[in-house]
Amino acid sequence: MKPLVALLCGIIFGFGLAISGMTDTAKVLGFLDPFGHWVPDLAFTMSGAVFVTIISFRFILRRQSLVLVEAANRTGRVTAIFATNVPATEAATLIKR
Template identity: 60%
Template sequence: MKKFSFAALLSGALFGLGLAMSGMTDPRRVLGFLDVFGEFDPTLAFVLGGAVATTTLLFRFVLRRGSPVLADTFQLSNLKHVDARLLGGAALFGIGWGIAGYCPGPALAGLGIGSTEALWFVPAMLAGILLHRLVNRA
């Protein structure tokens, strides 16, 4: 378990560093990317494109291993259909991303660099997670 926790911490720190270095912890940059009819900033497209290209190239090689390095099996979704909950969740996520300029990863990385926006966003995000759990428990 210690190896798994350390690997998770290291992976999260590397991800956060990448977000900070690429400027994705700045909500103004994200909002600039979403403002296609205003002051459009295409830099997020390069970050997203790099992530998609890396995943596309390397995912099949990772799955050939048979199992992850620090776990017994891969945890892959077996869902094959799009339903109302998925569409609603995606829409809500997109609306929140467009309003705040943050999604969970950059928001947490933003906390690490002292972003004022992240100090407001993260508690609201945690409240939303708690509300979701309370509603789905009933």
């Protein structure tokens, strides 16, 4: 499950980079040169990303339980725990084992 989630996040991230124009080296260099021909487009892209992150973290930090936690069991193997019903404190103790 974790590789699929990572793949989906990577695809969304890459799609966002392509839409915002961050794959264009001239635009990125223009943004990084504030005393030359400055291109403010990427500043709007970054401020949009910060806004989405702030809104998302308000909901994420209020959750009572974790959605997906990795914990090592006593045999040393890593198992995925779908913790929709496991309290966050209990999931944290599973990680510490």
